[in-house]
Amino acid sequence: MTAKTTIEPTGRHLIAGEWVATGQTFESCPVSGPAIHVCRGTPELVARAARAAGAAFPAFAAAPRRTRARLLEAIADAIEARADAITEICMRETGLPEPRVVGERGRTTGQLRLFAQVLRSGDYLDRRHDPADPARQPLPKPDLRMIQRPLGPVAVFGASNFPLAFSVAGGDTASALAAGCPVVVKGHEAHPGTGEVVAGAIAEAVESLGLPAGTFSLVQGGGIDVGQALVRDPHIAAVGFTGSLRAGRALFDLCAARPDPIPFFGELGSVNPVFVLPGAARARAREIGEGWAASLTLGAGQFCTNPGLLVVEAGAAGDAVVAAARAMLEAAPRQVMLTPAMAEAYRAGRDRIAGLPGVRTILRCECGPREAAPALAETEAERFLSDPALAEEVFGPFGLILRVRDREGFEAVAAALQGQLTATLQIVPDDHDLAARLVPVLERKAGRLIANGFPTGVEVSPAMVHGGPWPATTAPGHTSVGTLAIRRWLRPVCYQDMPADLLPEDLRADA
Template identity: 65%
Template sequence: MTFTPHGKHLIAGEWVGSDETFQNEPAQGPADRFSMGTVELVDRAARAAEDAFWSYGYGTRADRAAFLNAIADEIEARAADITEIGCRETGLPEARLNGERGRTTGQLRLFAKTILDGDYLDRRHDAALPDRQPLPRPDLRLMQRPVGPVAVFGASNFPLAFSVAGGDTASALAAGCPVVVKGHSAHPGTSEIVAEAVLAAIRSCGIHPGVFSLVQGGKREVGSALVQHPLIKAVGFTGSLGGGRALFDLCAARPEPIPFFGELGSVNPMFILPEALEARGAQIGQGWAASMTGSAGQLCTNPGIAIVPEGAAGDALVTATAAALAAVAPQMMLTAGMADAYRAGKARLDASNSVRPVHTTDSTGRGVGPNLYEVSAAAFLSDHGLAEEVFGPLGLVVRASSTDAIVELAHGFAGQLTATLHMDAGDTGAAARLMPVLERKAGRILVNGYPTGVEVCDAMVHGGPYPASTNFGATSVGTMAIRRFLRPVCYQNLPAELLPEDSVGSE
């Protein structure tokens, strides 16, 4: 059965329309109309979230876990319709949407398990020492508590896993924080059907309906009103550097500044070390081409830059990468605007006198082909614009003359989500020189792999120094993501009747 959107916002359990509407731009099939978000709707949603916090934020972990699992169940119950409208709106293939839906429900279930386990509470207890000299010590307990209502901005490139019920929402709800989602206008129908799943879970679990709201579309002032609303206590965002930085600045300028957890993008450099290059350069190039073009390169971990030693072995890697890219058919980008931005990034490289085109394609509309360029290390270091992300299937090879040059290049990068080393045993010395630099530059360091494909698990870090993210101590993927929406509270000499039930759960 084909899902037909009704085009309304979900505000505290009610589907609400608005006078102004907008139209989506599906990759295939007819367009649909959706109500446009307003500042007034943001206010209603935030007030409902605050009202819900007093019950949801102080409820039991078991109830919250049941709610998260119920959301996952309701999403799976709508699996076919979610895939159908997701493919229609985004142009992503069915297999990608099915996999992303599994990741979304997996995240929800993982956070349900995490909060039941209780380790995330970081409970600590220093018993009283009344006889200590020269001064007694009071009884001290510490645990993590939810911060309050959270705003989440849906991502364009992940209509499920980083959007309405994605990792930001899942971790906030797990922490005990109600959520107000600003849906992305690239896939409002997909956002709507996932919001229906959340609403069904709210009703089946008897949760306060203010725990979740979805505001669709809206002009810039709607997003600004959301992050500036005095009842919103934290923000989760995945998107562009420009948009994220603007919202970050608004959060910092509030009378009560709040944390803005923005994941803003990365070029994810790969460092190809000499022995690995000699042994399997062509294989590495082919793998890079596959990683670079997956999902039309519209992944925040897309490896956009490869540092390759000069010489014949490096030439062979470049040739193998170009040959693999030549076999990749044009792919549909998520929006016409993204395709235009990709062509603008390509044009910037085409206009550079220091950059050599290796494999180039022309495109129109939302369909784009892959592109590959090459530049010397000296030219790359002298032009900071070459290190800027081009969102799409485009790669830049930076040729380095020595290990010293490779290390210098590593120092020159801004903050990254990932950095990758391709190495063999004989490259260990060079890799050891790079490691201290890469640890300061990236949130995740890989060896002999490709950064696309982010495992959802306890040890994952999806974040990094600015501009990869706005908070280098946080991650938006993995169970540690829950920490973004918690704060430590210390309880001194409180009688047992006043302590939160969870504060003594580990004793």
């Protein structure tokens, strides 16, 4: 029997292959076990990491695709070699159950290997060639070759709610490294130990392949000046962020205000509406109500695809859907949230919505300072249409039910929605005429449309879109999950009449 690997984090930063301690520290806030004294990030450390990333960029961008593919696979291998330690530390810091942590770790290594496959295929390069035609009149046609090239060093902000799949070695980091962009990660204060152990896996992989040490750095959390310094640093060419609308908007504005504005790919907020059309409500009321409640409470509601809005017709069929959801939520256990601050914010958001005019509380349970209990409120669609505050996200297991009077009510709600990550239609064949009117509206509002399912659970695959119009994201033409995510860190470059030996390697084959 193999002994479990134990790694005790030290709370240090990883700057271009070197573990660095700083004088000031903060204590982590684990659910169980001892706290870690974490070295506080500073603008000076950010500058050091960004300089190293800038110095590493030319060599890393020029590295063959096969080398970058091996790097991603080596990172996945190193994470798996630390599997037991990562699971133990992550559970301690976040309170997430073991199956969730193991599953998320598998998603993290899986997407690293998926991007390695993308690199080997080369399809993401979107290579195009318009051959020269010297005889063309009235002017000769030049030889034109186009390919996607890396932007430059990328800043990644670790997410609170996905300590592995959206953090230090998550999708933003994996796709940026795949594109040929060095990465500087700002770790999240909710899970600094997990971030440190994963950073060690990346550093080991970078060193094993002889790549520049500045290819990857981790600066632990600290004050807001750390994040501000990161997006302002002149070496940083793009930013990936998953977090709150308020913080994301502030960073987005900083990126735009730079002397050289840079792209900010932020995933910010979504209530992920579920429309239960009349036929589906009559045919599957209990199934839909229970399915929605299960999705709402999954992971204590701490998913960006949490379905916080249920749109259902007034009347007996709608009542049955709501009754099934309420019964399931009443029996749902209280769950630990990732941080006490997030639990406090959840309760404040729940109470804010419940206190608005015309809102009826259907379910409200008390819970401990770091816990979340399901809550349910209801109002009429007309009230929702007249009060933008009802459309604001509450991060946690809170659901708002909108009652519509008729089919036109469904259309009015769909038209009034802000940008969303997802929109769901619960339908049966009798609902298809109404659904056909809703789909053209919803596809302008959301990045992913779902039929007869629920939005939690995001497949990591070539066809996935995890994005949407503002305020779901800051860049509706992109996705942060799936193989298309790599395109965020690339830009097209055209080479006109360029000698073959001066072309990028991936353009030379047929030159």
